[in-house]
Amino acid sequence: MNNLPTVILPRPDVIVLDIEGTTSSTWFVHDTLYPYSRERFGSWLREHSDHPDVARASAQIMQEGEMGAHVNVDTLVDQLEEWLDNDEKRTPLKTLQGLIWADGFNRGDLTSHFFDDSIPAIRRWHEEGIDLKIFSSGSVNAQTAWFGNSPEGDLLPMFTGHFDTENAGPKKLASSYATIREAIGVPADKLLFFSDLVEELDGAREDGWATVGVRREGDQHYDRGVGEHPEISSFDQVVWG
Structure with a gap:
């Protein structure tokens, strides 16, 4: 006490x-977790495209970013990074971060x-x-x-x-x-x-x-x-x- x-x-x-x-601490999230996810957005979207949560998040990015039905991964990553830079609490951003961070915790990269x-x-x-x-x-x-x-x-x-x-x-x-x-x-x-x-x-x-x-x-x-x-x-x- x-x-x-x-x-x-x-x-x-x-x-x-x-x-x-x-x-x-918000600073731990911003200084440690945000960069960790940023470095892995592209690889996760490419390597886990058949994961239902990743597929749903990709569709939500296209919808919320007012994109066409067919966009490449780099375009999706650009939108995620823009939301991250603006600290926007977008559901597809948080979904992908959660998957990436969970993997990082499981690997022992993060505590x-x-x-x-x-x-x-x-x-x-x-x-x-x-x-x-x-x-x-x-x-x-x-x-x-x-x-x-x-x-x-x-x-x-x-x-x-x-x-x-x-x-x-x-x-x-x-x-x-x-x-x-x-x-x-x-x-x-x-x-x-x-x-x-x-x-x-x-x-x-x-x-x-x-x-x-x-x-x-x-x-x-x-x-x-x-x-x-x-x-x-x-x-x-x-x-x-």
């Missing part, structure tokens, strides 16, 4: 966690990053019987690779659900949180969402969720603040009351 002020909240039935900026307080908090909440789930712009494949290859080993057994922009919707829309709430089958006031982005917190609150804004000093969105949401810089500050 630390000497930071506590934030007292009703004990939730379910905690839904964002990843980047919340449990883990995920977590802030020092994140894994102890996850373990603590799991031991308390709170249901834990993830909602990230990263694909479900990326999430399972991330939590399955932490510095402390496989954390996946502590999670019961994974949501992304494909199975839930954009992270800034209240409708996405309604989709998750309906899938979980728990009233909104029993759901607690942690994120570093105020627009995501606003979306969850609009659907009736409890929310906590996570501000990690030095991380990408620190200076933007978390609006009117309860604010923490460490999960150690959260106390059930």
Whole structure:
């Protein structure tokens, strides 16, 4: 524990966690994972074209990029790199990144990053019987690779659900949180969402969720603040009351 002020909240039935900026550094994702995927977009599209997820992502790139029905791999890669440069949370980009990162984790090329307080908090909440789930712009494949290859080993057994922009919707829309709430089958006031982005917190609150804004000093969105949401810089500050 630390000497930071506590934030007292009703004990939730379910905690839904964002990843980047919340449990883990956005800079690790940008500086390590993004370049890793960028170097492999072309080879994955060429060598795994018969994989259903790759085929679906390729079709989505053509649709979202307003391309013709017949384009070459280099054109698809150019579109992916443009989205990556602009940090756009496009579903086909996240699908391909998730596949590439999962392969990298399996090969031992990658190990995920977590802030020092994140894994102890996850373990603590799991031991308390709170249901834990993830909602990230990263694909479900990326999430399972991330939590399955932490510095402390496989954390996946502590999670019961994974949501992304494909199975839930954009992270800034209240409708996405309604989709998750309906899938979980728990009233909104029993759901607690942690994120570093105020627009995501606003979306969850609009659907009736409890929310906590996570501000990690030095991380990408620190200076933007978390609006009117309860604010923490460490999960150690959260106390059930």
